[in-house]
Amino acid sequence: MSPAIRAWLTRLYPPSWRNRYGAEFEALLEECLHSPLDVLDVILGAFDAHLQLLNGENINWRLLNMLNKLRSTVLMVFASYIAFIIAGISLVGVLDDSPMVPLMQTDPAPAFMMAVIRIASVLALLAVIIGGMPLAITIIHHALASDRANIKLLLVPVISFALLVLYFGIVFLIGTGKIQIAGIVQAVQPNNFPLGNRLLLVGLMLIFVLGAIASTWAVWKAISHTDIEQASFHPIGRTVNINLYKFAYFPAVVTSVSMVVMAIATIVWSKMVFSALPQVFSGNFGLWQTSTQPWIYGIIAVMVISCVTAFFGVARGRSALSHA
Amino acid sequence: MASNDLGRFSDPGLLILASLAGGAKHGYAIMEDIEATSGVHQGPGTLYGAISRLEGGGLIEALPVDERRRPYRLTQQGASFLRQYLASMQRFISIGFERLEA
Numbered sequence: 353m354s355p356a357i358r359a360w361l362t363r364l365y366p367p368s369w370r371n372r373y374g375a376e377f378e379a380l381l382e383e384c385l386h387s388p389l390d391v392l393d394v395i396l397g398a399f400d401a402h403l404q405l406l407n408g409e410n411i412n413w414r415l416l417n418m419l420n421k422l423r424s425t426v427l428m429v430f431a432s433y434i435a436f437i438i439a440g441i442s443l444v445g446v447l448d449d450s451p452m453v454p455l456m457q458t459d460p461a462p463a464f465m466m467a468v469i470r471i472a473s474v475l476a477l478l479a480v481i482i483g484g485m486p487l488a489i490t491i492i493h494h495a496l497a498s499d500r501a502n503i504k505l506l507l508v509p510v511i512s513f514a515l516l517v518l519y520f521g522i523v524f525l526i527g528t529g530k531i532q533i534a535g536i537v538q539a540v541q542p543n544n545f546p547l548g549n550r551l552l553l554v555g556l557m558l559i560f561v562l563g564a565i566a567s568t569w570a571v572w573k574a575i576s577h578t579d580i581e582q583a584s585f586h587p588i589g590r591t592v593n594i595n596l597y598k599f600a601y602f603p604a605v606v607t608s609v610s611m612v613v614m615a616i617a618t619i620v621w622s623k624m625v626f627s628a629l630p631q632v633f634s635g636n637f638g639l640w641q642t643s644t645q646p647w648i649y650g651i652i653a654v655m656v657i658s659c660v661t662a663f664f665g666v667a668r669g670r671s672a673l674s675h676a
Numbered sequence: 677m678a679s680n681d682l683g684r685f686s687d688p689g690l691l692i693l694a695s696l697a698g699g700a701k702h703g704y705a706i707m708e709d710i711e712a713t714s715g716v717h718q719g720p721g722t723l724y725g726a727i728s729r730l731e732g733g734g735l736i737e738a739l740p741v742d743e744r745r746r747p748y749r750l751t752q753q754g755a756s757f758l759r760q761y762l763a764s765m766q767r768f769i770s771i772g773f774e775r776l777e778a
Contacts, residue, residue, distance in 0.1 A: 380724075397719070
């Protein structure tokens with residue numbers, strides 16, 4: 353039987369059934385679909401699966417739907433976190449060498465808000481590492497053992513990181529005067545920021561942002577391709593079985609809550625800073641000495657959208673766990 | 677679904693349980709084992725209809741996928757159910773033989 357017929361026969365089954373059994377069922381059909389009676393058996397099986405669903409008879413497909421929802425929770429929170437981090441780093445770029453830094457040294461209120469942002473960012477990072485570590489180890493292990501397609505995907509973050517390090521190396525060498533490029537000065541000043549240096553900074557931002565997007569896409573694809581829900585780990589000689597997505601759920605909630613805290617603290621901090629220094633808000637303290645206002649609004653908008661997306665993912669996961 | 681009620685798939689379900697009692701197997705290996713031990717050919721639709729019910733009832737459980745094939749193994753509940761079922765079959769068979777010989 354041709355692959356098209358096998359795919360068509362599998363499509364006769366309900367989507368939730370296919371989510372759970374589709375891939376292994378198609379693999380089985382490749383080996384055993386020999387006669388018209390087998391085809392008839394598959395068609396009757398599809399009919400039976402629809403009846404099972406109508407009767408609400410099956411428990412197992414719901415379990416699979418739960419796992420799919422938990423997986424999408426982890427992916428949505430991870431992607432939102434990366435977008436949030438890009439916005440956060442842009443905020444640091446806006447702050448850099450601006451009058452906002454001295455203000456925070458004298459005014460405890462915005463300094464406190466910035467401390468809240470820092471603490472929440474550490475919490476979010478820890479939660480991402482703790483929740484993502486078993487999943488990352490499992491995917492890397494699986495990719496090295498049997499899944500060659502995933503190896504290519506996992507190379508994307510490695511290459512992105514290497515490019516970023518290489519670019520930083522070049523910027524460092526320019527900064528120390530070991531490399532000299534026409535149109536680029538060794539150290540910029542507010543009144544001397546040549547086009548070459550601006551382009552150098554744009555290149556750095558582009559490599560960082562595009563690398564982060566490509567890496568997030570690659571991790572998303574690798575997780576989606578890996579059909580592993582449970583894994584065994586052997587720390588200090590003991591075997592620990594972990595349900596990867598259930599395990600990652602609580603850290604995903606911590607990450608999302610930390611993101612909300614950071615977003616609220618950023619909004620409050622911006623309000624405090626711009627009340628104290630209105631000239632900063634109307635001035636050009638954005639990246640590459642562009643207008644401050646659109647940068648701040650843009651950063652806050654990305655943070656809020658990231659939080660909403662993360663919480664949408666968390667709500668999906670919660671509904672999946674409560675219906676399990 | 678009660679764990680001892682396999683519905684329309686009671687025979688395929690029992691054959692699968694008996695096959696998995698010999699160790700974890702994926703779908704095609706279960707089909708081959710059943711054909712070799714009982715002479716019964718199970719179509720893919722029948723097989724997976726029974727597998728989904730057995731898994732839903734907690735009598736078997738899925739293991740991680742190995743090259744697109746997913747092996748299944750008997751759970752404790754499945755082993756206990758199979759043992760009880762075979763014991764009751766054995767009593768029934770003994771009674772049947774005793775009556776035939778009487």
